[in-house]
Every structure is written in C-alpha cells, then in structure tokens.
Amino acid sequence: MHYQTESWGSCMPTRTSMGIEDPLERIERMASESAVVIFSISSCCMCHAIKRLFCGMGVNPTVYELDEDPRGKDLERALMRLLGTSSAVPVVFIGGKLVGAMDRVMASHINGTLVPLLKEAGALWL
Template sequence: MRQENIMHYQVEPAWSYYMRVRRSMEEDQMERVARLASQSAVVIFSVSSCCMCHAMKRLFCGMGVNPTVHELDQDPKGKDMESALMRLLGIGIGNGINSTASAAVPVVFIGGKLVGSMDRVLAFHISGTLVPLLKQAGALWL
C-alpha cells in the first residue's frame, strides 16, 4: 500500500487571531497608560471637548496643582488608551472617544496610582482626603 505524504496545516481561526492581536495591543496600551501615569504627580487623561474633563482640569488648577494632561482625542492611539482606561475602571468597552460611552474620561492618577474618574475625585475632595493625597504625591506643598 502506497502512503502519500500529506501535509497538514493548522489554520488558526481568524477570530482567535484577531483576539490574540487585540489582547496584545491592549496590554501595550495598559503599559503605556501606567508609564504616562507615573511620570508626574498628577496625571489626567482627558478629551479636549469634554466639559467634565475641563471641570476636572479647572479643579486641580484652582487648587494650585499643575497636572499633566493627556488629551486622548489628540493622540493617534487615543481610542486604544481609552479602552485600556475603561478596563482599569471596570467599565464596558464603548465605541470610541466621541461616543456616549466616554464616561471613562476624565481619569485621574495621583502619585502614579489610579484615583478614578470624576465621581471618585469629587468624593475625595468633599471628604477632605484629596489635599493630603496631593501633598503626599508632591503636587501641593502648603
């Protein structure tokens, strides 16, 4: 009996490949967010047209804090970074920066640690714990 040499190829389904590549890109963006967040005492991830982001920037500037602001809508990888931020906050992934799911922004990091979005920062401010946190991170000296 003659045996034929048959080559078998293992073909990865397209969806599996897509998910593996997407997961790798998300991990890269998570690392980028962590790196950017640790480069200043106060870091805000924002969208330039968002009124809540504007209010957050004004809050910190009014307190005498000079935050580093990363405008996601002006970054070529801003949508991917926003997805990473949404994962960090535990929010379902939306359709991008200008969608109603952009509740992820503003996102604030103080001392390289995630504080959260607008509601968390305001809760810290109202409870009186925001100023000590800013002093501990070196963003305030008074």
C-alpha cells in the same frame, strides 16, 4: 488657566518584545511620570471641570488629551477596562496611583482626602 499638556506628536512609542507598547503598560508609564496625571478629551465638559479643580487648587497636572493622540482610542478602551465603566474620561492618577473618574475625585475632594494625596505626591505644598 494654564495646563501642562503633553504633545502627542513628540511621543515616540515604546517598543516591547512583542511590538508596540501595550495600552495598559503605556498608561501605567504615563501616570507615573508626573505627580498628577489626567487623561482627558479636549471637548469633554467633565474633563474641563476636573482640570479647573486641580488648577484652582494650585496643582499643575499633566494632561493627556486622548483625542489628540493617534492611539488615543486604544488608551480610552484600556482606561474603561481599568475602571470597569463605559465612560473613560476624565481619569486621574496621583502619585502614579489610580484615583479614578470624576465621581471618585470629587468624593475625595469633599471628604478631605484629596489634599493629603496631593501633598504626599509632591503636587501641593500648603
């Protein structure tokens, strides 16, 4: 299985007028850079299942492993605020738009709305 994974070591923080980029702004920027973006933790079994789902569909998501990012905890807290939950990962964005956590992604897959989202974002060409 192959994932397109971003290397955190090469990511330079974006500066704003107030200093380091706000975590929510960073998430928004990262989510808009690829058709499918997954925020994950490398040891999380639910994250692994989501990555397998997309790869099994022929989608090559950009995966951000928060446990490999020096500011990953800040991103994780921002994702929890965004979702309104106590668990932040996995979180999926398609076409720059928040789809949600595992439950929302699986519900979309089961009810047939996931594939059209992927096609619209240019991540799937069936």
